Amino acid sequence: MEYPRVTPEDVEFLKQAIGPSHVSAGESNRDLHSRDESYLEPHRPDVVVWPQGTQDVVAAVKLAARKGYAVTPWCAGTSLEGNPIPVKGGICLDFTEMNRILEVREEDLQADVEPGVPYRALNERLRHHGLFFPPDPGAHACIGGMIGNNASGVRTVAYGATRDCVLALEVVMADGNVIRLGSRAIKSSSGYDLLRLMVGSEGTLGIVTRATLRLRGLPPEYLTVVASFPTARDACDAVRDTIRYGLNPAALEFMDAAVVGEINRDRKMSLDGKPMLFMEFHNVNAAALEGQVGMVEELLREHRVEKIDRGIGADERARLWEVRHGALESIKRNHPGRSVLLVDACVPVSRYSEMVDNAREAVEREGVAGFVWGHAGDGNLHLGLMYDPADASARRAVGRVNRAVVEHAIAAGGTCTGEHGIGCGKLPFVEAEHGNALEYMRRVKAALDPQGILNPGKMLPG
Numbered sequence: 374m375e376y377p378r379v380t381p382e383d384v385e386f387l388k389q390a391i392g393p394s395h396v397s398a399g400e401s402n403r404d405l406h407s408r409d410e411s412y413l414e415p416h417r418p419d420v421v422v423w424p425q426g427t428q429d430v431v432a433a434v435k436l437a438a439r440k441g442y443a444v445t446p447w448c449a450g451t452s453l454e455g456n457p458i459p460v461k462g463g464i465c466l467d468f469t470e471m472n473r474i475l476e477v478r479e480e481d482l483q484a485d486v487e488p489g490v491p492y493r494a495l496n497e498r499l500r501h502h503g504l505f506f507p508p509d510p511g512a513h514a515c516i517g518g519m520i521g522n523n524a525s526g527v528r529t530v531a532y533g534a535t536r537d538c539v540l541a542l543e544v545v546m547a548d549g550n551v552i553r554l555g556s557r558a559i560k561s562s563s564g565y566d567l568l569r570l571m572v573g574s575e576g577t578l579g580i581v582t583r584a585t586l587r588l589r590g591l592p593p594e595y596l597t598v599v600a601s602f603p604t605a606r607d608a609c610d611a612v613r614d615t616i617r618y619g620l621n622p623a624a625l626e627f628m629d630a631a632v633v634g635e636i637n638r639d640r641k642m643s644l645d646g647k648p649m650l651f652m653e654f655h656n657v658n659a660a661a662l663e664g665q666v667g668m669v670e671e672l673l674r675e676h677r678v679e680k681i682d683r684g685i686g687a688d689e690r691a692r693l694w695e696v697r698h699g700a701l702e703s704i705k706r707n708h709p710g711r712s713v714l715l716v717d718a719c720v721p722v723s724r725y726s727e728m729v730d731n732a733r734e735a736v737e738r739e740g741v742a743g744f745v746w747g748h749a750g751d752g753n754l755h756l757g758l759m760y761d762p763a764d765a766s767a768r769r770a771v772g773r774v775n776r777a778v779v780e781h782a783i784a785a786g787g788t789c790t791g792e793h794g795i796g797c798g799k800l801p802f803v804e805a806e807h808g809n810a811l812e813y814m815r816r817v818k819a820a821l822d823p824q825g826i827l828n829p830g831k832m833l834p835g
């Protein structure tokens with residue numbers, strides 16, 4: 374379906390309605406909003422708008438509804454599946470100037486924020502209240518984009534994904550009406566759960582202008598454990614059993630030996646060049662924490678662990694997590710000129726070892742460069758496939774590996790994306806995963822956005 378270009382008169386209209394310094398149809402601003410962090414082809418919006426409040430979003434959406442323009446929300450643009458790329462041009466709403474933390478209600482463990490708040494800035498502020506917002510996707514993401522993608526991170530295994538940490542939303546719908554979803558209560562049996570539908574909808578059903586977030590208390594005691602294993606299978610089996618025996622990790626991350634090698638090379642570190650687990654445990658009481666970690670060590674030994682490093686100090690802990698969060702960036706820096714296709718499949722944790730083996734076999738079969746890591750405690754695998762974008766046969770080979778891993782994950786009862794979303798990159802797998810439920814998803818989209826103006830070209834194939 375084709376969408377009209379935004380006319381110069383309508384750019385002027387937006388400037389008058391929202392303020393000339395908050396609207397730009399300039400080449401460089403359009404370029405800056407044409408690509409995310411994925412390998413996917415860029416597309417420029419016709420105009421970029423930086424809303425200052427909900428009414429600016431309403432003005433832009435009402436114009437789009439009147440003229441049939443595409444409207445794509447944008448936060449930090451760190452998505453990995455083309456989620457915020459304005460593939461049909463139109464209006465890009467950049468939320469980075471709606472970035473206020475409106476209220477922290479310490480006693481209720483809640484905060485009201487605008488969508489452009491970076492989650493790291495939020496956590497920096499919350500630290501002074503002894504609180505934190507758990508989902509941590511690693512990149513410099515903002516709350517609106519995390520809600521858009523239902524992002525998660527290294528602590529999701531204990532605290533859930535973004536969807537589990539959102540209590541209420543203010544949303545501008547495709548007709549320009551503003552609705553409020555959810556409440557400040559931490560549970561509710563009232564009405565259809567449009568709140569949870571909105572989270573993870575990638576801006577295709579409504580545009581979030583305000584969120585009430587559920588926070589957690591900072592753990593009084595924590596312990597980080599780094600363990601290396603002779604094989605990836607040993608490490609992944611240890612993950613399965615850590616979950617199965619209820620040892621409650623607050624983080625449980627896997628990296629294969631190749632990823633550890635890439636990190637050592639990029640960061641000038643000397644981690645063991647073996648498959649590794651990074652683990653963290655939280656508790657209110659130091660003795661209880663000791664007992665918990667003692668049991669974990671026993672379990673790791675049953676899985677032939679070769680080395681356990683624990684009791685790491687606060688600085689070293691921060692550095693380790695920074696290094697883990699930066700794994701993809703390290704791999705990219707070590708392979709200049711290469712593109713990366715990042716697989717994000719997720720399976721029940723009992724099938725994790727099998728998925729990692731399957732990914733490794735697919736990589737070897739196709740002879741491509743592939744690096745495996747992931748949020749193992751959630752059953753979430755990342756496979757970074759590096760290739761020369763100018764080499765058509767290399768592109769096809771990484772495409773085949775991607776398909777093989779995703780199809781295996783779906784067959785194993787899992788999903789094509791644990792956290793990065795569908796965007797445009799995962800569109801080919803939506804039908805295989807959802808079957809005839811896809812038709813009902815299309816009806817939801819048609820009911821909430823009958824003209825199809827909200828972030829078109831994403832989420833639903835065809």
Ligand SMILES: Cc1cc2nc3c(=O)[nH]c(=O)nc-3n(C[C@H](O)[C@H](O)[C@H](O)COP(=O)(O)OP(=O)(O)OC[C@H]3O[C@@H](n4cnc5c(N)ncnc54)[C@H](O)[C@@H]3O)c2cc1C
Pocket residue numbers: 409410445446447448449450451452453456457468488509510511512513514515516517518519520521522523524525526527574575576577579580581582698699701702792793828
């Ligand atoms: C190095 C690296 C590591 C990463 N690691 C992780 C990880 O561990 N876990 C993870 O989940 N992700 C990860 N990501 C992906 C990405 O960071 C997350 O998906 C993040 O949540 C995107 O946030 P953003 O602010 O960049 O949003 P954007 O990319 O700008 O937007 C994301 C989606 O949300 C929509 N959107 C934006 N604002 C709104 C709004 N106000 N209302 C409705 N929809 C909106 C957009 O249209 C788009 O569909 C990683 C990315 C990189 C580059």
